Amino acid sequence: MRPVRTRHAQRRPRGTRAAVLVALVAVACLGLAACSSDDGGEGSEPDAGPEGQKVSKGATLDATWPLTGLPVTGSQTAAQDHPVMVVKMDNTPSSAPQRGLDAADLVVEELVEGGVTRLAAFYYSRIPGTVGPVRSMRASDIGIVSPAGAAVVTSGAAPVTLQRVRGAGIDFFSEGAKGFFRDSGRAAPYNLFTDLAATTTLVESAEARPDDYLPWGDAQDLPRGKPAGSLSASFGSHTTTWSYGKDGWTNSNSYAAQGEQFPADTVLVLRVQVGDAGYRDPAGNPVPETKLEGKGDAMLFHDGRVVRGQWSKKSLQAPIALSVRGKELTVPAGRTWIELVPAATGSVGIG
The missing domain is CATH 3.50.90.10 (YerB-like)
Structure with a gap:
């Protein structure tokens, strides 16, 4: 499918700091290196991710990371040239083994149809390689990712969900965008993964530090x-x-x-x-x-x-x-x- 540019979320100014933690560090820049979906919960054809270019300006951090409240240490960067990235991940036995959860800063588990769950894995302080299996978005994700000004990595969504996500100004990237691949050793739809470091290069730089996700x-x-x-x-x-x-x-x-x-x-x-x-969903479940x-x-x-x-x-x-x-x-x-x-x-x- 042809790549389609999604709408970019507005970045909000940094809020009041709740944590009293140590030490500013020197500012440095860190360079980091959808299509038809067979996702069982959605019977839709998602857009491909945009092929946008990043700008050089990055978000300067203060003493702590917004998704953990932990101090930014001297071995880490004081600036990030990408927003928060959220990967929608399957959380059923068919997803085993899930990849990349150990590198996430924060994870949100949410209900989907059939009484099972999916994960929204948040990445910011560290962007890993392989993450997945990647699955589809839900309208629930708007309230989950919006406070972080995050971009979503997803296999797609139903048309009504895509409309609402776009209306909320949320960037998303789907299969067909840079970094996505299918693992031939797994059965669809549980075989879609992303090289998150590659997909993150498609996102325009965040110009402001994200707000703290929690107090x-x-x-x-x-x-x-x-x-x-x-x-x-x-x-x-x-x-x-x-x-x-x-x-x-x-x-x-x-x-x-x-x-x-x-x-x-x-x-x-x-x-x-x-x-x-x-x-x-295609099985008739609300x-x-x-x-x-x-x-x-x-x-x-x-x-x-x-x-x-x-x-x-x-x-x-x-x-x-x-x-x-x-x-x-x-x-x-x-x-x-x-x-x-x-x-x-x-x-x-x-x-």
Whole structure:
């Protein structure tokens, strides 16, 4: 298919810093090196990604990374010449082994049709090579990626979803764009991958540092909470399980390749409202739409404990705010996995 230029999202100015962490570093620039879809959840033909050229101007960082709150160290860069990249990844047994999760800064797990889930894996401080399997977008992704001004790597989407994503000003790249390839050793549609370092070169430079995705803070600031050595987040047909140990929180039933699991310091569970996206998949299942705006209950799992509070989000584009007993709740700086568990039909077990 012919390449089509997608609309570029506006970059918002940097917000107020929540984390008090160390040291500015010297500014340097880091050079980093869709088509028809057989994606089972969507019966559509996505656009190919744009062949746009980057500009040389990059987003200058301050002391911390926006997706983790961790300090930018002297061995890293003080400027990034790309926006946040989000890869839509399959999260069913057919996806095993998933590639590239270990390099993500942050992961969001969301409900799709049939009670199973997909992942939105966020990359910014590090852009890896092979990532996937890559699957399709949902309207739910607008509220997930917009606060970061992110570009999405996807296998496509249904026409109604494409229209809404374009209307939200979100860049996306699909099969046919640079970096996408099919793994001949896997069955379609679970064989689409991207060389993310190559695909990222198609994106125009971000001119402003992304806002902090979460209100970052320090573990010492957390309320005491209650002991929690395990948790299970049930979405319907799929339940994601976690256990706490010396290396943080481990996804006990991960589909990631050996050595490529996401190393979660924190698991943040948000109980969310889920509506109907207004169309059905090829099997006749209604497609759900997670409503990541408004407010709901939150559970923050860190260091073997759980703190219960509330989350709020004023709009799809707004950042996530957290509170406990009317006071701001911050997330300890580190790598966070967010579970968007349906409030009405999902459940969370704590052990």
